[in-house]
Amino acid sequence: MPDTAIPETTTPETFTGSFTQQEPIPEEGIAAALSVLRHGRLHRYNTVPGETAEAALLERDFAALMGAKYCLAVASGGYALGCALRAVGVGPGDRVLTNAFTLAPVPGAIASLGARPVFVGVTEGLVIDLDDLEARASEARVLMLSHMRGHLCDMDRLMAICNAARITVIEDCAHTMGAAWNGVPSGRHGRVGCYSMQTYKHVNSGEGGLLVTDDEEVAARAILLSGSYMLYDRHPAAPAPEVFERVKYDTPNVSGRMDNLRAALLRPQLRTLAAQVDRWNARYRVVEDGLRNVPGLTVVPRDPRAACVGSSIQFLLLDWPAKKVRAVLDRCAARGVELKWFGAARPSGFTSRYDSWRYAPSQPMPQTDRILRAIVDMRLPLTFSEDDCALIARIIRAEVGAVHQS
Numbered sequence: 001m002p003d004t005a006i007p008e009t010t011t012p013e014t015f016t017g018s019f020t021q022q023e024p025i026p027e028e029g030i031a032a033a034l035s036v037l038r039h040g041r042l043h044r045y046n047t048v049p050g051e052t053a054e055a056a057l058l059e060r061d062f063a064a065l066m067g068a069k070y071c072l073a074v075a076s077g078g079y080a081l082g083c084a085l086r087a088v089g090v091g092p093g094d095r096v097l098t099n100a101f102t103l104a105p106v107p108g109a110i111a112s113l114g115a116r117p118v119f120v121g122v123t124e125g126l127v128i129d130l131d132d133l134e135a136r137a138s139e140a141r142v143l144m145l146s147h148m149r150g151h152l153c154d155m156d157r158l159m160a161i162c163n164a165a166r167i168t169v170i171e172d173c174a175h176t177m178g179a180a181w182n183g184v185p186s187g188r189h190g191r192v193g194c195y196s197m198q199t200y201k202h203v204n205s206g207e208g209g210l211l212v213t214d215d216e217e218v219a220a221r222a223i224l225l226s227g228s229y230m231l232y233d234r235h236p237a238a239p240a241p242e243v244f245e246r247v248k249y250d251t252p253n254v255s256g257r258m259d260n261l262r263a264a265l266l267r268p269q270l271r272t273l274a275a276q277v278d279r280w281n282a283r284y285r286v287v288e289d290g291l292r293n294v295p296g297l298t299v300v301p302r303d304p305r306a307a308c309v310g311s312s313i314q315f316l317l318l319d320w321p322a323k324k325v326r327a328v329l330d331r332c333a334a335r336g337v338e339l340k341w342f343g344a345a346r347p348s349g350f351t352s353r354y355d356s357w358r359y360a361p362s363q364p365m366p367q368t369d370r371i372l373r374a375i376v377d378m379r380l381p382l383t384f385s386e387d388d389c390a391l392i393a394r395i396i397r398a399e400v401g402a403v404h405q406s
């Protein structure tokens with residue numbers, strides 16, 4: 001008897017890959033890191049005459065990649081967000097608009113300054129609700145916009161709303177390094193763009209952050225804030241010394257520097273970022289196509305003007321009872337597919353909804369709550385093959401179908 005005679009239902013397929021395993025650091029990055037280890041000058045300002053530190057070179061490279069005038073490398077993505085807020089003048093008691101659907105470091109950065117997050121709703125497309133933003137525009141002078149899970153809103157309309165209301169925009173691009181809206185790199189619409197190089201983002205140095213801006217005073221403040229000990233002349237992607245003269249006596253040092261070891265790991269990864277983005281998107285499309293036309297499951301649409309990075313995928317189980325959502329997660333987990341439910345009432349392992357952040361009081365947002373309850377999320381590490389992605393989609397399809405019918 002040929003194998004094909006065995007009915008598929010008797011042997012449910014399972015997936016055995018790891019949802020948290022990234023690719024190794026490229027050999028070029030390992031070699032550069034080893035050379036930093038061998039000379040021992042890990043601190044970015046520890047250089048010999050004629051030497052430019054890896055951290056400084058990283059800033060120069062990233063500024064060029066983003067078409068930005070200024071760039072600063074820092075210790076983490078969360079640090080970049082807090083630093084950007086300080087650099088644009090946010091202080092204790094100030095209100096800062098931000099997404100109701102994002103990850104904890106975003107409202108955390110606002111709270112770290114003693115400022116208060118004001119949450120703006122989320123749409124079915126998982127982007128900030130621009131009508132809600134427009135309605136709340138008078139409530140704050142700054143918007144910290146999180147491109148959560150890589151979904152880009154209509155950035156042209158967002159900037160029109162914010163410019164009209166004189167709102168300064170800081171972009172959290174932790175999930176959009178390498179993405180673009182209408183050809184403009186993500187992070188280049190607002191006053192400041194912030195990126196993360198933490199292991200689960202698009203380039204990997206374990207921890208790390210980058211900040212870009214075209215505003216000379218914001219750049220100078222950010223560099224001083226990061227702990228430059230007045231060595232700002234060692235920053236190739238910095239404004240002229242006169243700009244520092246204007247701000248250096250009233251900008252505190254809130255140390256959060258990048259070091260040469262991590263910068264060395266990162267520079268070769270920036271060179272291959274565009275190719276990696278293509279590989280992510282190929283995997284994303286396989287899962288997305290595999291999840292189409294499943295009753296009860298809503299695929300999140302991507303705006304054709306957005307060039308995204310499919311490093312994770314979300315789908316909605318709109319208006320499903322919690323019990324059934326849990327059943328889908330459990331049944332997928334039993335077949336090796338790790339899904340996260342961003343809508344879970346109690347946060348575990350991550351928090352991504354506004355009402356989990358009780359230090360930042362908020363009013364209930366019923367329309368947003370309906371979306372949040374529906375969001376199921378899955379990482380797509382590049383260690384998965386496209387065949388893996390097709391298998392994962394078949395498993396989700398089958399289990400969503402089974403629970404939906406029950």
Ligand SMILES: *Cc1c(COP(=O)(O)O)cnc(C)c1O
Pocket residue numbers: 076077078079102103105106146147148149172174175196197198207208209
């Ligand atoms: C990871 C992340 C950050 C912050 O990055 P860290 O480098 O971990 O501090 C900010 N925003 C979002 C949406 C993130 O996922």
